[in-house]
Amino acid sequence: MIRVQAQDFDVGAEIDAMAAGNTHIGGIASFVGYVRDLNDGNTVSAITLEHYPGMTERRLNEIEQEAQRRWLLEDALIIHRYGRLEPGDRIVLVVTASAHRQAAFNATMFLMDWLKTEAPFWKLEATGDGEHWVEAREADDIAADKWKQKN
Amino acid sequence: MIRVQAQDFDVGAEIDAMAAGNTHIGGIASFVGYVRDLNDGNTVSAITLEHYPGMTERRLNEIEQEAQRRWLLEDALIIHRYGRLEPGDRIVLVVTASAHRQAAFNATMFLMDWLKTEAPFWKLEATGDGEHWVEAREADDIAADKWKQKN
Amino acid sequence: MKLLYFAWVRNKVGIAEENITLPDHVGDIAALLSWLRERNDGFADALSDMTAIRFAVNQEIAALDQPVTDDDEIALFPPMTGG
Amino acid sequence: MKLLYFAWVRNKVGIAEENITLPDHVGDIAALLSWLRERNDGFADALSDMTAIRFAVNQEIAALDQPVTDDDEIALFPPMTGG
Numbered sequence: 306m307i308r309v310q311a312q313d314f315d316v317g318a319e320i321d322a323m324a325a326g327n328t329h330i331g332g333i334a335s336f337v338g339y340v341r342d343l344n345d346g347n348t349v350s351a352i353t354l355e356h357y358p359g360m361t362e363r364r365l366n367e368i369e370q371e372a373q374r375r376w377l378l379e380d381a382l383i384i385h386r387y388g389r390l391e392p393g394d395r396i397v398l399v400v401t402a403s404a405h406r407q408a409a410f411n412a413t414m415f416l417m418d419w420l421k422t423e424a425p426f427w428k429l430e431a432t433g434d435g436e437h438w439v440e441a442r443e444a445d446d447i448a449a450d451k452w453k454q455k456n
Numbered sequence: 457m458i459r460v461q462a463q464d465f466d467v468g469a470e471i472d473a474m475a476a477g478n479t480h481i482g483g484i485a486s487f488v489g490y491v492r493d494l495n496d497g498n499t500v501s502a503i504t505l506e507h508y509p510g511m512t513e514r515r516l517n518e519i520e521q522e523a524q525r526r527w528l529l530e531d532a533l534i535i536h537r538y539g540r541l542e543p544g545d546r547i548v549l550v551v552t553a554s555a556h557r558q559a560a561f562n563a564t565m566f567l568m569d570w571l572k573t574e575a576p577f578w579k580l581e582a583t584g585d586g587e588h589w590v591e592a593r594e595a596d597d598i599a600a601d602k603w604k605q606k607n
Numbered sequence: 608m609k610l611l612y613f614a615w616v617r618n619k620v621g622i623a624e625e626n627i628t629l630p631d632h633v634g635d636i637a638a639l640l641s642w643l644r645e646r647n648d649g650f651a652d653a654l655s656d657m658t659a660i661r662f663a664v665n666q667e668i669a670a671l672d673q674p675v676t677d678d679d680e681i682a683l684f685p686p687m688t689g690g
Numbered sequence: 691m692k693l694l695y696f697a698w699v700r701n702k703v704g705i706a707e708e709n710i711t712l713p714d715h716v717g718d719i720a721a722l723l724s725w726l727r728e729r730n731d732g733f734a735d736a737l738s739d740m741t742a743i744r745f746a747v748n749q750e751i752a753a754l755d756q757p758v759t760d761d762d763e764i765a766l767f768p769p770m771t772g773g
Binding site: 315316317318320321324326327328329330331332333334335336337338339340341342343392393404406407409410413414417448 | 491
């Protein structure tokens with residue numbers, strides 16, 4: 306399941322809901338992304354996430370299906386927020402459930418690496434020097450590319 | 457922090473507590489292990505986890521320190537239960553927080569691989585054929601060994 | 608054709624979206640970008656460095672030689688920075 | 691010396707823990723295991739396959755040639771299966 310929303314989410318409730326009633330699950334891996342107060346040496350007071358409504362949902366659904374094709378998952382969830390967020394706020398949640406831990410870890414890392422470079426979101430960062438658009442990081446491209454080579 | 461306990465834990469509360477007030481955190485990775493209803497083709501009605509009180513806490517503290525040495529973590533948590541558990545019950549929780557996602561993912565995988573082979577726990581599995589002690593899996597040894605080679 | 612602009616591309620061209628009718632000679636993304644660059648300095652600036660621009664045709668990432676028609680939804684934006 | 695037994699080692703030897711005084715000739719883990727095997731069939735069975743047994747001295751995993759004394763806490767158990 307995927308959700309693109311302005312409002313916050315409840316990590317524990319999402320994990321517990323995925324586990325509930327499915328005793329084939331051996332493990333649930335998850336990742337929560339937060340707004341940091343420091344990025345590339347700048348003190349960040351807020352970020353504003355812009356996205357491309359329609360394309361975002363379409364692409365997130367595609368990548369969730371791709372994760373389910375690559376690994377034997379019992380379930381997968383992606384929640385990504387947009388709008389104005391402050392340091393400490395949750396940005397993104399990925400949760401995957403599988404009979405075996407390695408499938409869940411791999412699927413969660415794959416989805417996060419993909420979201421960093423392939424989901425139509427852009428971050429406007431507010432710092433002491435004013436506002437600027439966050440540039441794509443080469444390290445994120447490299448992380449995303451490794452999934453292309455391996456599969 | 458490490459905890460060895462018979463009682464259940466609250467995944468969301470643990471993750472939220474780790475995030476609270478620390479705006480250096482960019483991501484929190486976590487893994488929850490559950491009792492599965494099926495293991496090696498057997499239907500499991502319950503497992504009983506035995507451990508070595510004293511050594512368990514000592515070893516878990518050591519490995520948490522080792523994870524903090526290997527990766528730049530803001531925080532790390534291991535909770536492992538013992539006693540009788542049924543399918544769907546939570547067994548283990550690992551949570552790590554870092555400025556960067558890859559450190560959190562790696563530390564969480566490292567701790568889980570380590571717990572499978574190096575923490576003094578033993579599982580007695582109750583199936584239709586009676587009770588038997590779960591044997592160590594070679595795949596778990598291989599998973600744990602890869603961290604020895606790489607660092 | 609529906610055109611959408613995001614992030615600093617939107618800031619530079621000064622609008623978030625518009626509906627246009629394609630000139631006859633504009634048949635692919637490359638030609639569309641050339642035509643847009645001629646409109647004003649904002650577009651010329653926004654679309655000056657092709658390595659910094661990504662484009663989607665009907666919500667799928669596309670290449671410069673992808674054919675486009677008046678029925679398409681085209682979006683122009685910087686490299687994505689989600690997660 | 692305090693001796694602890696876990697999982698199926700405990701089932702086979704029939705006790706969870708005991709306090710013993712070491713005979714003079716028992717100076718390391720290997721000698722301790724040989725001495726324990728002589729006690730009865732339960733110990734002989736539990737300790738028959740050394741590849742299936744792990745041992746800790748004072749709560750640290752140890753090798754067969756590790757020296758032991760009456761002050762030590764020794765635990766015998768199968769390969770661990772946590773997580």
